[in-house]
Amino acid sequence: MQAQLIALDWGTSSLRAYLLGPNGHVLDQRSLDRGIMQLSDTPRLVAGHTTANGFELALDEACGDWLDAQPTIPVIACGMVGSAQGWREVPYCPGPARAADVAAGMVTVRSVRGIDVHLVPGVLQHSALPNVMRGEETQIFGLLGSLPVDSRDQALLIGLPGSHSKWARVVEQRIEHFDTFMTGELFAAACAHTILGRTQQRGASFDVQAFERGVGVALSQEGSIGVLSTMFSARSLGLTGQLPAAEQADYLSGLMIGHELRALAEVLRSRSGQVELPPVVLIGNGALCQRYRKALALCAFPGVSLAEQATERGLWSLAVAAGLVAQPLQEV
């Protein structure tokens, strides 16, 4: 099958490359530890040119053979590769934003091979406290593209757990509003660099009960004092023999995710004026999405589904929107 597009998900720590055929079908894929903070600078020959540019080297490492085979195949990339620390900074697309708006904001960088790499912009929301995403917009459009045509225009709440989780409200295929929570990165910092980590004994397996206990505390009356205070209970329950060392990390994870979802539910209710919470679609790492799925259920969110292959589908959708590949016939 003839490949149509090389699609790159190029973040801070990793580079995932997809070779896509007609209609976005995945023909081949690779994952390299070549995020924009992990690039090589050892000069090497790339397509007849010596270069020490880490982006060139990583692109060649990831898909030099694909490019050798089809030198004119279009290349698209999303994520931190378009940030100020990336290959070229791509100005944010202002929200609310549809796929066509984001596609129109793409910026190209010319590789030594003579091909253009099309970099996807992130989305900037000019709220009182501004919000930004870079990479998640592509996943959201990927999810939308995978929905049945007749349900694409309904309002959706999309959760993208990660170091910084994003919660996006999508209306009529437009990213209408989104919020960011630093829960994941703060959890990691608390475990590695505060007193809470000193008594943790981290095992390989996920302790569901400890996690759900933490969520329960965040949602309880005691949780109303806020996460800056309840986090200390991971220590004080340990000191008083009520939380074994092996359970402390998952308890803390549940506690912090619980506070995130408690706050999210409150602002959603306040914004909508309705008590009922919307169903959620989660996009992201499988294990982390399982944690959020359990916590969402405890937090009275009515239904949670998981999206698959959102990034590669989103890159395909944006390439279609930008005219880099042909629109498939069945999409009318």
Place this chain on the structure above:
Amino acid sequence: MQAQLIALDWGTSSLRAYLLGPNGHVLDQRSLDRGIMQLSDTPRLVAGHTTANGFELALDEACGDWLDAQPTIPVIACGMVGSAQGWREVPYCPGPARAADVAAGMVTVRSVRGIDVHLVPGVLQHSALPNVMRGEETQIFGLLGSLPVDSRDQALLIGLPGSHSKWARVVEQRIEHFDTFMTGELFAAACAHTILGRTQQRGASFDVQAFERGVGVALSQEGSIGVLSTMFSARSLGLTGQLPAAEQADYLSGLMIGHELRALAEVLRSRSGQVELPPVVLIGNGALCQRYRKALALCAFPGVSLAEQATERGLWSLAVAAGLVAQPLQEV
């Protein structure tokens, strides 16, 4: 003037030693970087005995000359020296607790000099989420001892800012209830180990306006989404040119302290059933207390005063309560 007591404030990172005369008057004082996590283990001769015990070595370093001059002077110590990682673990005194309760829970450790060092217990509150303090109880009793006799029985809200800030309600000289917030330690971890620190440019001087802006955000409508989310604004305001790098650390400090106080005010109102907040007395590091004082004022706390010399006064009060030194005549 004849010394009556050696009083030690022995925490995680430092050891402060006070030589106290009649009525707790400070005759001499020293501060060493000999907290319980910074002890030496190089064997040395102490009062004719070779020892590699870091606590013995630090005690000798801090006040060997005082002990040589008065070998039978009583010695009292509060803080982490009585923790599981300390010289000897002192079981917590259960709260609510008065000075007499804490004094009755002291445990002694015999030094190679043949003297007993009296270790002050912390206080443990058996609430649904338990709470512990170790050292702050002594400061609270020191503050109470410095109040005019006729005002000692009034209800007080005492704030003890630090890596872990404590907020204690004291009624009739009894520590009735307290809460812990990990704000200080989490702020340090966020600055040193998350993406927020990468764009911070930290100067020597305190940027009051940036700090108060952060407090204002925490107290605003936007702040109701909680600290896990608003913290990201230190980055997103920076990315959009609305918060210079030099202001980001103090903005974040104000934001986090603001969230602490917003949550504190809510639980105080919920517990008391009254809208009016109580006046506050702050105990602790001067610069940090100034930050809290500014934030408390923005948060509608009606009056804030600062306590001086609370630790040495508290150690004196506990030594009096334990009968280690004579009760001064004027205290009837």
